[in-house]
Amino acid sequence: SQQGEEDPQALSIQEGENATMNCSYKTSINNLQWYRQNSGRGLVHLILIRSNEREKHSGRLRVTLDTSKKSSSLLITASRAADTASYFCATDDMGGGSEKLVFGKGMKLTVNP
Amino acid sequence: GEEVAQTPKHLVRGEGQKAKLYCAPIKGHSYVFWYQQVLKNEFKFLISFQNENVFDETGMPKERFSAKCLPNSPCSLEIQATKLEDSAVYFCASDTDRGDVGELFFGEGSRLTVL
Numbered sequence: 001s002q003q004g005e006e007d008p009q010a011l012s013i014q015e016g017e018n019a020t021m022n023c024s025y026k027t028s029i030n031n032l033q034w035y036r037q038n039s040g041r042g043l044v045h046l047i048l049i050r051s052n053e054r055e056k057h058s059g060r061l062r063v064t065l066d067t068s069k070k071s072s073s074l075l076i077t078a079s080r081a082a083d084t085a086s087y088f089c090a091t092d093d094m095g096g097g098s099e100k101l102v103f104g105k106g107m108k109l110t111v112n113p
Numbered sequence: 114g115e116e117v118a119q120t121p122k123h124l125v126r127g128e129g130q131k132a133k134l135y136c137a138p139i140k141g142h143s144y145v146f147w148y149q150q151v152l153k154n155e156f157k158f159l160i161s162f163q164n165e166n167v168f169d170e171t172g173m174p175k176e177r178f179s180a181k182c183l184p185n186s187p188c189s190l191e192i193q194a195t196k197l198e199d200s201a202v203y204f205c206a207s208d209t210d211r212g213d214v215g216e217l218f219f220g221e222g223s224r225l226t227v228l
Contacts, residue, residue: 031215033216035219041221041222042117042204042219042220042221042222043156043204043206043217043219044219045216045217045218048215048216086153088155088156100146100158100161100169101146101158101217102158103148103155103156104155105154105155106153106154106155
């Protein structure tokens with residue numbers, strides 16, 4: 001079942017600007033992850049935030065998690081043309097009793113040079 | 114190996130033909146997952162394995178889809194009697210033996226086109 005929903009669906013910005021993507025989910029989670037997919041490639045893991053964490057940083061990435069609102073945001077600072085990709089949030093399926101990630105529909109980010 | 118290897122990269126089949134895709138997980142990873150991505154949209158979970166045992170097959174269209182992970186062999190996903198709607202990119206991912214779902218390592222995918 002669809003769990004994460006990214007917002008916006010597409011975003012176009014200029015190099016150097018910040019990009020913010022939001023993700024909402026429906027069930028209880030252990031952790032939430034963000035992945036990037038370059039055109040024609042597989043998913044690459046970016047960052048994982050656990051349900052007891054509120055914010056996490058990794059390089060130019062900042063992720064927040066609000067479990068009360070069942071939402072997360074991914075901020076990419078000082079964007080580069082190489083950040084152009086689709087970004088997906090993913091949550092572990094606690095309700096299903098199995099270990100799998102449920103992905104959102106993705107958000108396409110275009111960073112113009 | 115140090116990366117998830119999927120073959121073939123591209124596969125074209127006529128409707129009704131069989132398609133078989135392969136995945137070699139990262140060495141030492143116990144969990145294997147298959148996902149289907151249609152039109153660059155969401156990733157639909159199909160099936161997961163813990164070593165050679167099916168762990169979760171709730172996403173599998175059981176009539177025509179089957180999968181295996183046998184010892185000392187690549188994992189496989191087979192589609193009997195393909196349909197047009199099976200056209201998608203099929204991704205395999207692997208994970209280490211952990212208590213909760215951590216980072217998944219994805220292959221580059223196998224693009225199946227059903228004509």
